[in-house]
Amino acid sequence: MPRYWLLKSEPFKYGWDNLVAEGEGTWDGVRNYRARNNLAAMEVGDQAFFYHSREGLEIVGICQVSHAGITDPTDPTGKWAAVKVKPLKRLPRSVTLAQIKAEPRLAECELIRLGRLSVAELTPDEWAVICQMAGL
């Protein structure tokens, strides 16, 4: 049973287009325990929305975990986790934060409840709602 996630990135630092261009990206640099726990819980095959923070403020695509349980290569202490992801598909319609906030079924998701969490989990129901909003 795959789990579902949402990964935030600032598009001017590393956006969806960068991930597509590279074919595979390492999700590292996370220094928040809750986000770390989510990263550590990911398994190969899990899917994640790719969300543009600071600019755009919308989910633009879906990526898939290609390597799980990696030690963050940018961390000299070896305590922090990372994963690798591959782009799966761009959403037919981007789903904005405003739309997510306006949807009562998404009011309880980690993205909304914990606004500054950079790696959030979504329930299968929440995932399905967003997929529907994206035109999938």
Added chain:
DNA sequence: GCCAACGTTGGC
């Protein structure tokens, strides 16, 4: 172990 100060994140 508490809590004030500080730094960072991210929506607006």
Added chain:
DNA sequence: GCCAACGTTGGC
């Protein structure tokens, strides 16, 4: 660019 929210740090 501002500021609220939150996490972390460090003095006591």
